[in-house]
Amino acid sequence: xxxxxxxxxxxxxxxxxxxxxxxxxxxxxxxxxxxxxxxxxxxxxxxxxxxxxxxxxxxxxxxxxxxxxxxxxxxxxxxxxxxxxxxxxxxxxxxxxxxxxxxxxxxxxxxxxxxxxxxxxxxxxxxxxxxxxxxxxxxxxxxxxxxxxxxxxxxxxxxxxxxxxxxxxxxxxxxxxxxxxxxxxxxxxxxxxxxxxxxxxxxxxxxxxxxxxxxxxxxxxxxxxxxxxxxxxxxxxxxxxxxxxxxxxxxxxxx
Amino acid sequence: xxxxxxxxxxxxxxxxxxxxxxxxxxxxxxxxxxxxxxxxxxxxxxxxxxxxxxxxxxxxxxxxxxxxxxxxxxxxxxxxxxxxxxxxxxxxxxxxxxxxxxxxxxxxxxxxxxxxxxxxxxxxxxxxxxxxxxxxxxxxxxxxxxxxxxxxxxxxxxxxxxxxxxxxxxxxxxxxxxxxxxxxxxxxxxxxxxxxxxxxxxxxxxxxxxxxxxxxxxxxxxxxxxxxxxxxxxxxxxxxxxxxxxxxxxxxxxxxxxxxxxx
Numbered sequence: 380x381x382x383x384x385x386x387x388x389x390x391x392x393x394x395x396x397x398x399x400x401x402x403x404x405x406x407x408x409x410x411x412x413x414x415x416x417x418x419x420x421x422x423x424x425x426x427x428x429x430x431x432x433x434x435x436x437x438x439x440x441x442x443x444x445x446x447x448x449x450x451x452x453x454x455x456x457x458x459x460x461x462x463x464x465x466x467x468x469x470x471x472x473x474x475x476x477x478x479x480x481x482x483x484x485x486x487x488x489x490x491x492x493x494x495x496x497x498x499x500x501x502x503x504x505x506x507x508x509x510x511x512x513x514x515x516x517x518x519x520x521x522x523x524x525x526x527x528x529x530x531x532x533x534x535x536x537x538x539x540x541x542x543x544x545x546x547x548x549x550x551x552x553x554x555x556x557x558x559x560x561x562x563x564x565x566x567x568x569x570x571x572x573x574x575x576x577x578x579x580x581x582x583x584x585x586x587x588x589x590x591x592x593x594x595x596x597x598x599x600x601x602x603x604x605x606x607x608x609x610x611x612x613x614x615x616x617x618x619x620x621x622x623x624x625x626x627x628x629x630x631x632x633x634x
Numbered sequence: 635x636x637x638x639x640x641x642x643x644x645x646x647x648x649x650x651x652x653x654x655x656x657x658x659x660x661x662x663x664x665x666x667x668x669x670x671x672x673x674x675x676x677x678x679x680x681x682x683x684x685x686x687x688x689x690x691x692x693x694x695x696x697x698x699x700x701x702x703x704x705x706x707x708x709x710x711x712x713x714x715x716x717x718x719x720x721x722x723x724x725x726x727x728x729x730x731x732x733x734x735x736x737x738x739x740x741x742x743x744x745x746x747x748x749x750x751x752x753x754x755x756x757x758x759x760x761x762x763x764x765x766x767x768x769x770x771x772x773x774x775x776x777x778x779x780x781x782x783x784x785x786x787x788x789x790x791x792x793x794x795x796x797x798x799x800x801x802x803x804x805x806x807x808x809x810x811x812x813x814x815x816x817x818x819x820x821x822x823x824x825x826x827x828x829x830x831x832x833x834x835x836x837x838x839x840x841x842x843x844x845x846x847x848x849x850x851x852x853x854x855x856x857x858x859x860x861x862x863x864x865x866x867x868x869x870x871x872x873x874x875x876x877x878x879x880x881x882x883x884x885x886x887x888x889x890x891x892x893x894x895x896x897x
Contacts, residue, residue, distance in 0.1 A: 438800060468802035479797025482893035484815040492811050496802030503803075504810050534893035552801055 388452035390416045390556055390587035391437055396446035396456075398429075398436050406432040408611040410446070414604070416555070419579060419588040421598040421619055424608035425631055430591035431476065433608070434558045437589065438473045451555060469496035472549035474559040478541055480548070482534040486525060489533055489544050490516040493551025512551075519547045523577060539570035546577060550586075557581075559590045563597070575601040598622050607631070683860035691862045695850065695869050702846035703873070705767040705839065706832040712768065713775020714825055720776065721783030722809050727795060728787075729805075738784070745777030749835045753844035764845030771832050771839070782824045786817040822888045830881040837870050 393412040399405045407429040414420045422430050435441040437448055439455040448456045453467050472493070480489050494512040495503060502508070508516075520526040523543040525536075533541060542562060549557050559578075563571045571594070579601055582588055592598055598605050602619030607630045615630050663669060723729055724737040753770030760766050790813055798812040814821075840848025847866055854863035 440796060440800065468800070471800075473797065473800040475793045475797050477791075477793050479791075479793045479795075481794055481798065481812055481815050483818055484811070488811070488815075492798055492803070493801050495798075495807045495811065498807075500804060500806050503807050532891075532893075548801070 388449065390414045390418065390451060391589065392447075392449045393433075393437070394447045396433075396436065396448060397444045398432050398441055399444055400432075400441075402444075405444070406611050407436065407443075407608075410608075410611075410613050412606060412613065412616075414587060414589060416451075416587050417582055417585045418603045419582045419590065419601060419619075421602035421605045421622075422589065422591045422608060423593070423595070423598060423605060423622070423627065424591075427610075428608040429611040430608055431560050432611075434473070434560050434589065434591065437556075438471055438558055439468075440473070469552045470555045472552045472554035472557045474545050474549055474557065474562045476560045476562070476564070478545040478562065480533045480541055480544055483532060485530050485532055486520065486536070486540075486544050486547075487513075487516060487529040490520060490529075490547040490551050493548040496552070516547070516551055519550055523547055538566055539573070542566060542570070542574050543577075546574070546581075550581065554586060556587045556589065559588065561591050561593070564593060571597065595622055595624055595627050680860060683858070684864040686861065687864040687868060688859070688861035689865065691850075691865050692869075695847065695862075695866050698840075698847040698850050698866075699869050699873055701764055702836045702839075702848075702870075703833065705764050705771060705844075705846050706829065706836040709768045709771025709836070710775055710825070710829045710832050712772035713828070714779060716772065716776040717779035717783055718821075720780045721787060722813065724780065724784040725787040725813065726784075727790070727792065728808065728813070737780075741777050741780040741784075743777075744773055745781060747774070747777075749774035749832075750838060750842060753839045754842045757843050762843040762845075767836060767839040767844030767846055770844055771836060774835070775828055775832065779824060779828055783817070783821060786820040786824070787813045789820075790816040819888055819891075819893075823885045826881045826885050826888070830878055833877050834874055837874070 391412065391414040393410055396407055396410040396412075397405050398407040410429075410433065412433075422433065424430050432441060436443050437450065437455065443456045446456065447454060450467060450471060455467065481492070484492075488506070491506070491508050491512065494508055494516070498508055498512070517526060517529065520529055520543075523546060525540055525543045525547075528536065528540065533544060536544065545562065549559075557578075563574055566574065575597060578588055578590070582603075590602070598619050599622045602622075605617055605619045605622045606613060607615040607627075609631060615626075617626075659665065720737055720741065724734050724741065726734050749770050751770075752773045753767050756766035756769040760769070794816060795808065795812055798808055803811065836846050836848075837851075838848045840846045840850065841852050843849065847870060851863060851866050854860070854866065
């Protein structure tokens with residue numbers, strides 16, 4: 380019954396969410412959001428509007444003070460621990476703003492990190508991953524165009540290449556939901572488009588994406604839905620194709 | 635007001651520091667002219683007695699130096715093997731204070747006692763010889779590297795930890811796949827540095843009967859065989875300089891292939 384309910388539920392459902400770092404001021408206030416499975420949802424907003432906080436709360440890194448977050452029907456509002464961690468932890472991939480890659484490890488090792496939740500502790504200590512996981516990691520790296528660098532350390536790579544490794548690690552988790560925090564903000568336009576092409580191709584396989592971004596044009600082109608945040612509150616929600624500069628200026632209160 | 639008081643405070647401080655130095659010198663016996671005269675004479679006799687170095691003791695000295703190097707090497711390895719897990723458990727970004735605090739306290743206690751005193755303790759426990767020296771070096775290395783390592787682990791970018799943690803791995807996997815690789819270069823560099831330090835420290839362990847070249851040095855001083863002492867000092871000097879040179883080059887090599895900017 381539970382799994383049937385989970386299959387029919389939204390990918391992410393947030394109701395009346397309030398999150399604070401200090402307890403004094405809320406970084407996210409009274410937020411409601413629903414994302415359907417397979418959607419690419421773009422979250423827009425100026426710095427400090429609560430975009431990253433929202434992603435961290437959904438991932439369970441931050442606990443909410445009030446409200447409810449359900450991911451595929453399971454509640455994550457109070458963090459992801461114990462049974463929930465095993466059931467859901469690896470299904471939600473999180474790509475932080477600076478990617479969070481292990482710089483002194485190789486591209487292949489970083490990718491294989493995504494398979495840690497399904498690898499026993501002792502074999503993983505000597506990097507003895509399942510053969511099919513290694514094959515899957517190599518196949519992902521080929522798909523993302525960095526297979527030729529699998530033995531290079533991450534700190535030798537360019538920004539675009541690192542981005543691809545971060546996506547490979549996220550997909551290696553076999554996630555149902557990917558939370559990406561401004562992960563194309565530091566890239567040149569060509570690489571950004573390459574990366575977002577990969578994202579949309581992946582979303583077609585049924586993986587849901589929640590991406591924070593500043594790039595209005597890209598939101599319209601690659602997103603399915605756009606959510607606008609300001610000072611921790613949702614101020615607007617629309618189809619991504621309806622997003623334009625004028626609307627953003629009006630919503631963000633800027634000239 | 636403060637500006638006017640500044641120079642007086644400064645002058646008062648200098649006068650006080652000078653007076654304290656003079657009092658300490660008088661107390662220790664630096665103003666005993668007769669004693670200083672005798673000291674200078676003895677120094678001259680000692681320096682004259684050092685030359686030329688005695689070549690016949692070279693085989694004994696080289697064997698003892700080899701033992702000293704083995705003490706330093708084994709002591710460093712043993713200390714490293716203990717320091718790594720201790721430092722991981724003392725890392726506040728991974729473990730709760732209930733685990734980190736007792737370990738940090740233990741590392742402070744271990745670090746406060748110098749390796750020579752640890753060696754003396756192990757001489758009492760295990761008897762004379764290089765085993766006591768090796769254990770003394772190992773315990774001091776544990777205290778010293780333990781602190782440096784947990785500081786290196788805590789310096790790992792929190793976003794990296796957050797990202798690796800979020801794949802659903804456990805703490806042991808987090809340490810293996812995030813903490814260790816990110817801190818690896820620092821760890822290797824510190825390991826080389828402590829080995830270099832331990833080689834120097836091991837040369838005097840023999841003073842307390844814990845093996846190595848120090849035992850012969852002390853013997854030559856007590857038997858007034860200054861020429862043999864000079865041979866031992868020269869061999870120590872050459873070996874320590876060679877180890878320092880090799881260690882510096884190795885450390886440069888390690889750090890040249892290290893990440894410098896966040897990914």
